[in-house]
Amino acid sequence: MARFSEIYAQAKKPVLSVEVFPPKTPRGWANLYHELYYLTRHKPGFVSVTYGAGGSTRNQTLELMYEIRTRFHVESVPHFTCVGATPESIREYIDRAIALGAQNIVALRGDPPRGEEEFKPAPGGCRYAYQLVRFIRDYTDALDIAVAGYPEGHVETRDLATSIQHLKLKVDQGANLVITQLFYDNEDFFRFRDMAVKAGIHVPIVPGLLPIIKYSQIARITQLCGAKMPQPLINRLIVYPDGSPEQHQAGIEYAIEQARELLENGVPGLHIFTLNNSHATSRIVEELGSYFDLGET
Ligand SMILES: Cc1cc2nc3c(=O)[nH]c(=O)nc-3n(C[C@H](O)[C@H](O)[C@H](O)COP(=O)(O)OP(=O)(O)OC[C@H]3O[C@@H](n4cnc5c(N)ncnc54)[C@H](O)[C@@H]3O)c2cc1C
Numbered sequence: 325m326a327r328f329s330e331i332y333a334q335a336k337k338p339v340l341s342v343e344v345f346p347p348k349t350p351r352g353w354a355n356l357y358h359e360l361y362y363l364t365r366h367k368p369g370f371v372s373v374t375y376g377a378g379g380s381t382r383n384q385t386l387e388l389m390y391e392i393r394t395r396f397h398v399e400s401v402p403h404f405t406c407v408g409a410t411p412e413s414i415r416e417y418i419d420r421a422i423a424l425g426a427q428n429i430v431a432l433r434g435d436p437p438r439g440e441e442e443f444k445p446a447p448g449g450c451r452y453a454y455q456l457v458r459f460i461r462d463y464t465d466a467l468d469i470a471v472a473g474y475p476e477g478h479v480e481t482r483d484l485a486t487s488i489q490h491l492k493l494k495v496d497q498g499a500n501l502v503i504t505q506l507f508y509d510n511e512d513f514f515r516f517r518d519m520a521v522k523a524g525i526h527v528p529i530v531p532g533l534l535p536i537i538k539y540s541q542i543a544r545i546t547q548l549c550g551a552k553m554p555q556p557l558i559n560r561l562i563v564y565p566d567g568s569p570e571q572h573q574a575g576i577e578y579a580i581e582q583a584r585e586l587l588e589n590g591v592p593g594l595h596i597f598t599l600n601n602s603h604a605t606s607r608i609v610e611e612l613g614s615y616f617d618l619g620e621t
Pocket of ligand 1: 373374375376377378403404405430431432433434435451452453454471472473478479480481486487490493494503504505506532
């Protein structure tokens with residue numbers, strides 16, 4: 325169990341990390357523990373646990389973070405957002421996270437509630453993630469901090485150079501790691517990484533990957549977060565019925581190709597958005613395991 329800065333500094337090869345979310349039903353929890361058994365067999369550097377939109381999973385995020393580290397003996401990392409977060413509630417969350425063993429946190433702004441255009445901070449709270457990073461840094465040095473980066477620019481700031489300036493603010497306030505939003509064209513990531521390094525961002529920049537399991541589901545997600553799906557990829561998927569095993573297979577093949585190219589081009593790790601399903605991650609590790617800094621699998 326370690327901090328982000330140690331995990332990436334000590335790794336001899338790229339680090340695999342995975343993301344899960346707290347399920348909404350008892351069946352979802354049982355299924356997640358089953359999937360975590362397989363995910364953690366790949367010895368990821370860490371498992372991160374999302375924080376529900378609107379702060380809806382506040383307690384479950386920390387509970388799941390705790391269960392993962394105690395049941396599976398792997399570093400687990402809670403996400404946190406500024407949504408509805410007053411200074412008191414931020415301190416309370418950090419105190420609980422540390423008491424439950426957290427050594428890292430993913431600090432985000434979060435999205436405005438559905439139907440609202442503009443993000444409104446809670447009274448005395450943070451308008452932007454860089455302010456949350458500053459707040460955490462001023463409050464404790466017990467946590468390393470990861471922040472979000474956007475290879476295609478953030479939906480509210482499509483100009484990439486400006487988006488990178490905003491990322492730099494977060495790193496300057498003390499972030500130790502950047503994990504990117506999902507993307508399907510590696511050229512977007514390489515351009516973003518070059519620009520970030522030129523802008524003076526020298527912490528590890530880890531690409532986030534969302535393997536496609538069902539085209540219609542991913543099309544919805546990409547529309548929400550403003551990531552594009554290249555036409556050749558769409559063409560490869562839509563020849564099969566939506567959600568069919570053949571489409572699933574084509575999506576995983578694309579993820580393996582995408583991951584291979586990233587790993588051959590100097591990324592410090594890969595962060596896989598698993599959607600609480602281990603299959604795509606296991607296939608990537610089966611194909612590309614030798615690229616990663618993994619324990620015994
Ligand atoms: C790896 C990853 C994990 C995520 N996990 C979660 C999660 O668990 N829960 C969840 O709800 N959401 C999550 N998100 C989504 C995230 O909350 C949204 O993308 C959100 O819209 C932006 O969050 P941020 O932390 O990047 O915000 P910020 O960095 O604050 O950026 C928000 C917007 O403000 C702009 N901006 C920043 N600073 C300034 C400034 N000084 N002046 C003017 N504009 C500025 C930025 O360019 C951007 O457009 C995740 C995203 C990623 C990539």
